[in-house]
């Protein structure tokens with residue numbers, strides 16, 4: 001870690017995931033065999049990095065399956081699946097009635113120098129000029145500006161550019177006013193006319209990755225985009241392991257510094273890509289789940305994990321970006337999206353804002369599928385929301401050969417229904433290294449439809465293929481034999497993997513149904529399904545329906561919006577009025593704690609089948625399975641003859 005080498009560490013060093021295996025080639029380590037290392041691997045020099053104490057200088061080889069490759073983190077979907085994906089501009093038009101009116105404005109001012117007859121103060125002179133030229137009144141001033149004010153004005157020969165922000169008043173108690181009471185605040189002064197260079201940065205702080213966009217506040221264009229892994233993944237894959245780590249001595253500081261370091265790298269990359277001077281960036285907006293927001297700002301998330309699950313704050317006033325450690329001008333403030341509850345964060349609020357659901361009548365299901373799946377159901381009149389802990393299977397966690405969606409991950413899969421031989425498609429078109437979440441969904445859907453597995457996820461051992469065999473973890477299917485795999489060993493999918501996927505999809509599906517039931521509705525009432533998030537954009541809708549992850553609805557009701565957090569953050573940067581909408585969304589949402597809901601468990605158990613115990617909810621899948629079964633039986637019999 002200290003050398004900046006990324007390796008997989010799904011469990012955050014608890015020793016239970018076995019993803020952090022490394023090969024000690026030279027040097028001495030404590031002779032301890034971690035729980036996930038076989039005797040044979042131990043003999044070869046393999047160790048679980050997180051369980052190994054270093055006793056001397058070492059030479060360590062990182063096996064290909066333990067590497068974390070960031071080359072494919074920023075890939076965007078080119079393949080079109082069922083449903084539709086909309087363009088950048090179409091996306092922005094999902095929100096009704098927004099206009100281009102950024103909170104930040106720059107004005108160029110020329111003033112007469114002071115004389116003995118007119119020796120008003122420098123600040124009065126500047127404010128008077130702003131009033132005369134632009135009709136701006138009642139401007140407050142950032143006190144930090146005063147120190148350098150006289151020097152900037154004189155060096156610039158009284159020709160300067162003033163940057164002002166529309167900000168909310170602070171109440172006498174020092175609390176942040178959420179509604180109304182805006183005023184203009186002067187936050188920066190630059191020599192000469194810099195009005196043509198006016199930028200802001202928006203960020204999506206995801207649990208797995210961090211994304212940034214640089215926006216031109218004059219032309220309304222997105223100038224550059226950059227992304228990286230959230231370096232906190234080395235302390236655990238999910239938000240709970242991050243909270244646990246934050247409670248260790250110095251843990252919170254490490255988590256905060258690591259994500260800030262990555263954001264600074266992204267900011268530099270954005271500036272380099274768009275060839276702009278970072279000094280011209282005036283504002284930053286970040287959307288993240290509640291825990292990511294806490295960690296970014298250095299707030300202790302301790303009580304989020306303990307019943308009754310309270311965050312430090314849902315509405316957090318803007319903070320000075322440099323105080324958080326961000327390497328931008330001292331005048332830059334960072335606005336973080338408000339959250340609804342401990343596990344329903346600003347990323348969802350931002351996505352709801354960006355997708356315009358809160359403005360429209362159709363009953364919509366909004367989902368961000370992931371380890372911490374977030375669900376919203378509602379329309380312009382009401383919204384209910386819940387977070388459901390689906391587990392890490394969608395990110396390849398808890399899967400024997402699971403991995404993130406990066407180089408070498410099997411992401412698509414077809415099965416010859418007669419020979420049961422696989423056809424694999426990997427990210428980067430290289431030899432397979434493991435299986436990512438979307439690949440596993442496709443695989444299980446194919447297995448089910450070809451009768452390779454039962455609705456319970458058990459392999460049909462009577463099929464005439466050597467690929468189904470008994471493995472060390474039970475029955476398994478060999479996706480790639482060692483000679484065809486990048487890891488030099490067989491890549492398999494096991495019944496335990498399939499069971500983990502069934503659990504994850506059951507949690508999501510039970511989440512939708514429970515939320516709908518809480519308002520007296522059912523799946524059939526849904527008029528639209530909006531899928532957000534990086535993982536969501538790579539889902540094949542038909543196959544996700546086939547396994548019961550998504551509800552069976554006409555395909556044209558599905559809409560992919562990609563990164564909902566960035567979309568909402570961009571809109572807020574471009575339109576100051578949208579800030580009120582973001583906060584209105586938070587107040588509109590009623591959070592349902594699924595763990596407290598008595599019907600959630602029943603719905604979960606009912607969904608622990610492929611696609612579901614109640615096939616009435618999946619009539620199309622049922623018909624297809626029945627039809628395929630007939631064809632396969634006939635074809636297999638013919639092939640055997």
Ligand code: FES
Pocket residue numbers: 008009010011012013014015016017018019020036048049050051
């Ligand atoms: S076993 Fe080492 S990080 Fe999980």
